[in-house]
Amino acid sequence: HGSPAWATERDPLQVINFPVVQLHMSLMAMRASQKDFENAMNQVKLLKKDPGNEVKLKLYALYKQATEGPCNTPKPGVFDLISKAKWDTWSALGSLPKETARQNYVDLVSSLSSSSKSSGQVEPGADRKPPGYETLVVTSEDGITKIMLNRPTKKNAMNRQMYHEIMLALEAASKDDSRITVITGNGDYYSSGNDLTNFTDMASGKVEELAKNSAILLRNFVGCFIDFPKPLVAVVNGPAVGISVTTLGLFDAVYSTDRATFHTPFSHLGQSPEGCSSYTFPRIMSPSKATEMLIFGKKLTAREACAQGLVTEVFPDSTFQKEVWTRLKAYAKLPPNAMRISKEVIRNKEKEKLHAINAEECSVLQERWLSDECMNAVMNFLSRKAKL
Numbered sequence: 424h425g426s427p428a429w430a431t432e433r434d435p436l437q438v439i440n441f442p443v444v445q446l447h448m449s450l451m452a453m454r455a456s457q458k459d460f461e462n463a464m465n466q467v468k469l470l471k472k473d474p475g476n477e478v479k480l481k482l483y484a485l486y487k488q489a490t491e492g493p494c495n496t497p498k499p500g501v502f503d504l505i506s507k508a509k510w511d512t513w514s515a516l517g518s519l520p521k522e523t524a525r526q527n528y529v530d531l532v533s534s535l536s537s538s539s540k541s542s543g544q545v546e547p548g549a550d551r552k553p554p555g556y557e558t559l560v561v562t563s564e565d566g567i568t569k570i571m572l573n574r575p576t577k578k579n580a581m582n583r584q585m586y587h588e589i590m591l592a593l594e595a596a597s598k599d600d601s602r603i604t605v606i607t608g609n610g611d612y613y614s615s616g617n618d619l620t621n622f623t624d625m626a627s628g629k630v631e632e633l634a635k636n637s638a639i640l641l642r643n644f645v646g647c648f649i650d651f652p653k654p655l656v657a658v659v660n661g662p663a664v665g666i667s668v669t670t671l672g673l674f675d676a677v678y679s680t681d682r683a684t685f686h687t688p689f690s691h692l693g694q695s696p697e698g699c700s701s702y703t704f705p706r707i708m709s710p711s712k713a714t715e716m717l718i719f720g721k722k723l724t725a726r727e728a729c730a731q732g733l734v735t736e737v738f739p740d741s742t743f744q745k746e747v748w749t750r751l752k753a754y755a756k757l758p759p760n761a762m763r764i765s766k767e768v769i770r771n772k773e774k775e776k777l778h779a780i781n782a783e784e785c786s787v788l789q790e791r792w793l794s795d796e797c798m799n800a801v802m803n804f805l806s807r808k809a810k811l
């Protein structure tokens with residue numbers, strides 16, 4: 424007795440009833456059995472605290488993906504809000520394999536269970552054990568949650584797993600007791616942008632479906648940046664390409680090493696701007712400077728990006744980490760509610776607009792991904808004929 428109604432509801436289509444994504448994804452844990460999955464479903468019912476709708480949507484989507492595979496039902500009408508939210512979240516998982524979805528579900532439930540057991544026992548400000556993601560290292564210390572992109576051998580290119588994990592990490596950071604959230608990269612790159620192997624399936628039929636799923640994924644991904652409630656800071660540790668540059672326009676501060684470059688080669692790739700950059704860049708810089716980046720693919724040095732307002736401050740590479748983290752730790756001592764409310768006041772003025780821009784950019788890109796220009800560019804990279 425005593426289980427909350429949302430946790431005991433068995434049919435996920437009747438009610439959004441499963442918990443969020445927190446991934447203890449050690450390599451061992453990557454192989455969740457059917458039994459683990461069933462245990463996790465039972466564990467959900469034992470949770471005392473409602474994890475919130477976002478989490479329940481994630482759990483619902485992972486459950487559906489794990490049991491039925493990619494979203495296969497017609498899109499609900501716009502006025503059927505709950506069904507549409509569920510459908511959107513499931514669709515956003517794209518072609519995530521059933522086994523990975525099952526594992527993510529198990530890991531998420533496990534993290535929810537352990538966090539509910541330990542709630543109230545963690546001292547404020549005490550370091551928490553980092554959860555294990557596959558493509559990220561996420562730590563929380565000194566009032567700062569640090570999300571580090573962790574595919575250094577691939578220049579931190581963002582594969583589908585990484586998009587999902589960043590969304591999950593942002594979701595978790597928005598709710599933890601940290602005051603500032605940082606995104607940075609491991610290794611010599613901040614990120615080389617979208618992992619072009621995300622497009623390899625494009626060659627294997629069902630191209631329209633893949634483009635559609637990618638557009639949904641991208642829209643949800645960028646939406647997380649638009650809605651993120653706490654100060655979000657980029658610590659740009661090296662060159663940045665594509666989506667890792669465009670999303671900077673949605674951060675609250677961008678600190679960069681002088682070794683970094685900023686490159687949005689969309690025309691070269693037969694693509695078009697995303698991350699709300701078609702709106703933020705002309706406003707941050709000027710329309711013509713934005714044109715040079717977004718249409719002509721001009722690569723900016725860190726100092727040029729700073730002069731254009733995209734970067735807040737540039738530091739010498741030799742002292743970059745020390746200087747930036749010292750500063751961030753000081754900022755993290757500021758009153759958290761004041762920082763959050765100030766961000767809300769600033770962001771609320773254009774949140775709706777940003778979501779509309781995001782939707783438009785994704786729909787344009789969905790078409791672009793099907794173009795010969797885009798497919799040829801991706802094939803040239805993958806067949807080692809071209810590099811940026």
Ligand SMILES: CCCC/C=C/CC(=O)SCCNC(=O)CCNC(=O)[C@H](O)C(C)(C)COP(=O)(O)OP(=O)(O)OC[C@H]1O[C@@H](n2cnc3c(N)ncnc32)[C@H](O)[C@@H]1OP(=O)(O)O
Nearest residue numbers: 576577578580615616617618619620637641665666810811
């Ligand atoms: C679903 C949502 C879609 C959102 C869309 C977003 C749009 C964008 O983000 S557009 C930008 C896409 N990015 C690129 O076009 C970059 C492609 N990469 C390169 O041109 C080069 O790798 C580099 C200039 C970034 C680095 O060159 P460098 O010579 O220093 O290193 P490499 O030997 O090329 O790279 C090491 C290793 O990493 C792999 N890799 C790097 N970047 C990517 C990438 N973006 N996608 C896939 N793989 C990448 C590279 O192939 C190498 O792998 P191997 O060691 O296995 O050969």
